[in-house]
Amino acid sequence: MAENTLALLQHLSSSESPLPSLTTGYAKPTTVFFQIFGFFVIYSFKTAITLYLSLLGFALMFVRSTFAPPAPAVKHGRGFIADHAVGLLAVVGAVVGALISVNLMALFMDKVLNKPLSWFSIEFSCLGLYGPGALAGALLTQLFLPRVREQTVFSALLLLQAFLACLMQFLAVGSAAVFFLSGLPLLLASILNKVLSKPNQDISLWSYALGQFIPLTIGAQLTYVVLEVFVPLTGRMGDEAPAEHIIATIVGVTGSYAIPLAIPFIHRYSRGTLVRAIVLFSAMTAISMAVYSVREPFDTMHQKRLFVIHMENITSGEQHLHVGAADSAPGFDDLAHDIAAKFSVSGFELVPSVMSDWNADWDTIYPFSAFLSPYKLDLPLREEYFDATEHHFTVSAVNDTIDASAGTRSLTLKIGHPGIIWTAVAFDAHVLKWTLDNNPPDEYARHHIKEGSFYGHDTWTVDMLIKLPPGQSTGGLRIDFVGVHEKAMWPGKKAEKELGGRAMQLFEEFDTWLEQEKGGTIDATLLGCVGGVAWV
Ligand SMILES: *[C@@H]1O[C@H](CO)[C@@H](O)[C@H](O)[C@H]1NC(C)=O
Numbered sequence: 001m002a003e004n005t006l007a008l009l010q011h012l013s014s015s016e017s018p019l020p021s022l023t024t025g026y027a028k029p030t031t032v033f034f035q036i037f038g039f040f041v042i043y044s045f046k047t048a049i050t051l052y053l054s055l056l057g058f059a060l061m062f063v064r065s066t067f068a069p070p071a072p073a074v075k076h077g078r079g080f081i082a083d084h085a086v087g088l089l090a091v092v093g094a095v096v097g098a099l100i101s102v103n104l105m106a107l108f109m110d111k112v113l114n115k116p117l118s119w120f121s122i123e124f125s126c127l128g129l130y131g132p133g134a135l136a137g138a139l140l141t142q143l144f145l146p147r148v149r150e151q152t153v154f155s156a157l158l159l160l161q162a163f164l165a166c167l168m169q170f171l172a173v174g175s176a177a178v179f180f181l182s183g184l185p186l187l188l189a190s191i192l193n194k195v196l197s198k199p200n201q202d203i204s205l206w207s208y209a210l211g212q213f214i215p216l217t218i219g220a221q222l223t224y225v226v227l228e229v230f231v232p233l234t235g236r237m238g239d240e241a242p243a244e245h246i247i248a249t250i251v252g253v254t255g256s257y258a259i260p261l262a263i264p265f266i267h268r269y270s271r272g273t274l275v276r277a278i279v280l281f282s283a284m285t286a287i288s289m290a291v292y293s294v295r296e297p298f299d300t301m302h303q304k305r306l307f308v309i310h311m312e313n314i315t316s317g318e319q320h321l322h323v324g325a326a327d328s329a330p331g332f333d334d335l336a337h338d339i340a341a342k343f344s345v346s347g348f349e350l351v352p353s354v355m356s357d358w359n360a361d362w363d364t365i366y367p368f369s370a371f372l373s374p375y376k377l378d379l380p381l382r383e384e385y386f387d388a389t390e391h392h393f394t395v396s397a398v399n400d401t402i403d404a405s406a407g408t409r410s411l412t413l414k415i416g417h418p419g420i421i422w423t424a425v426a427f428d429a430h431v432l433k434w435t436l437d438n439n440p441p442d443e444y445a446r447h448h449i450k451e452g453s454f455y456g457h458d459t460w461t462v463d464m465l466i467k468l469p470p471g472q473s474t475g476g477l478r479i480d481f482v483g484v485h486e487k488a489m490w491p492g493k494k495a496e497k498e499l500g501g502r503a504m505q506l507f508e509e510f511d512t513w514l515e516q517e518k519g520g521t522i523d524a525t526l527l528g529c530v531g532g533v534a535w536v
Contacts, residue, residue, distance in 0.1 A: 087156030101137020219258020238371030315532035324374035391419025488528025503528030
C-alpha cells in the first residue's frame with residue numbers, strides 16, 4: 001500500500017501531473033465504466049442514454065405487441081395498462097415488503113433480544129439471518145394484490161428495470177448500468193419465451209434461467225463486496241450507528257436485485273402455494289433468528305475493538321483509566337464493570353462518560369473518538385507519577401499582543417512535548433486567521449488541532465488571530481492538551497516496557513487479564529496518555 005501511495009504521490013507531483021489542469025474545479029463524470037465477467041467496459045453517458053432508451057423503447061414495443069388479454073377462464077377485465085399496473089405493484093410491493101420485513105427483524109434482534117451483530121464473525125452469515133425474512137416479506141405483500149398473471153409480472157419487471165436505467169442515467173448516475181445489465185437479459189428472455197411458449201401459457205423455465213443469470217451474478221458480486229466492507233465496519237462505527245439495520249437493509253436491497261424473478265415465479269402458482277411459501281420462509285426466519293441469537297459476535301479472528309487509555313492528568317495530578325468500544329454488540333457494560341472491579345479503586349461507582357467535542361480525554365484519537373461509548377475509571381494514586389521527567393508537556397503563548405481597539409488578540413501557540421507524540425490541543429475561540437488554512441469557521445467554536453510528527457520533534461507552533469470575547473480585554477484562553485507517552489504504548493513498546501512506568505505495568509496486567517477473561521476475542525489498543533489544562 002505504501003508503495004502504491006508513493007507512486008501516486010510521485011506521479012501527482014511530477015511534470016505529467018494532471019493536477020494543475022484541475023484548478024478550474026470539479027468536472028462532473030461523463031463515463032460509465034464497470035467490470036463484468038473479467039471484461040472492463042467503458043462508454044460515455046451519451047452512449048448510455050441511447051442504449052437505455054433503446055432498451056426501454058424495444059421493451060415497451062415488445063410487451064405491448066405481444067400482450068394477450070387474459071383467457072376467458074381467468075378474465076379480470078383489465079386492459080394492458082391496468083394489468084401492468086398490478087404487475088408493477090407486485091414488483092415494487094415485493095421490494096418494499098422485503099425492506100420492511102428485514103428492518104422489523106433487525107429491530108427485534110437489536111432491541112428486543114439485545115443480540116445485535118450476531119453475524120459479525122462471518123461476513124456472509126447475515127444472508128442466513130435476513131435472507132429468508134426478506135423473501136417472506138416480499139411474498140407476503142403479494143397476498144394483498146388482485147390476482148395477476150406470471151407473464152404480466154415478468155413484463156412489468158422488465159419495463160421497470162429499463163425505466164430505472166433511463167431515469168438514473170438522466171440524473172447522471174453512472175450506476176444506472178446495473179439496471180440496464182439486468183433489464184437486457186429480461187428482454188431477451190421475453191423474446192425467447194415468445195418462441196418457446198404460447199400466449200397465456202406459463203413462462204418457459206429457459207426464460208427464467210436466461211433472465212436470472214445476470215442479476216444473480218451481478219447481485220452476488222454486489223452482495224459480496226458490500227458485505228465485505230460493511231460487516232467489518234459495523235465493529236467500528238460506534239454504539240449509536242444503526243448497524244443491525246444497515247446490514248439488514250443491504251441484504252434486502254441486494255437480495256431484491258439478485259433474485260427479481262422470484263416474484264413472477266410465485267404468480268405461476270395458486271394462492272395456496274403462495275401462502276405455503278410464506279409460511280415456509282417465516283418458519284425459516286424464526287429458526288434462523290433463534291440460532292443467530294445464541295451466537296457470539298466476536299471470535300479470535302474477528303475481534304472486538306477495545307480502546308483503553310491510561311491518562312495522567314498533570315494539572316489535577318490524577319490518573320484515570322478510560323475504556324471505550326466502537327460497536328453496538330452486547331456485553332460492553334458488563335466488561336467495563338469487570339474492568340472497574342479488577343483495576344479501579346474499591347467501591348468505585350461506574351457511570352458512562354459523555355462523549356462530545358468537549359471531552360478531552362479521547363482527543364488523542366479525535367475525531368474517531370465520536371464513535372466511542374466510553375467509561376472513565378478512577379485509578380489508585382501512585383507516587384511515582386509525579387517524578388516523571390523524561391516526558392513533559394508545556395503549552396504557552398508567545399508573540400502575544402492584544403489590539404484592544406480591534407478587539408483581537410494575536411498569538412503563537414507553542415507546544416513543547418518531549419517524550420510525547422500525537423499531541424492534540426482543543427479550545428473554544430472565534431479564530432479569525434491561523435496558519436493552518438485560509439478559512440477557519442467564522443464563529444465562536446470548538447477547535448481541535450492535532451499534530452503528527454516524527455519521534456524526536458519536540459515543539460510545534462501555530463499562529464492565530466482570535467477575536468476577544470465581548471467585554472474581555474486580556475485573553476485568557478483555556479487549552480485542553482493531550483498526547484501519547486511514547487514509551488507507554490501496549491503492545492507496541494512491550495519490548496522496553498520498563499521505560500513506560502506504571503502505565504505499562506498496568507497494561508501488561510490488563511492485557512493478560514483480558515486475554516484470559518475473554519479468550520482472545522478482544523483486540524485492545526492500550527495507550528498511556530498525558531494531558532491537562534493550560535490557560536494562556
Ligand atoms: C485534567 O484535570 C482538569 C482538572 O480537573 C480537568 O479540567 C481536565 O479536563 C483534565 N484533563 C484530562 C485530559 O483528563
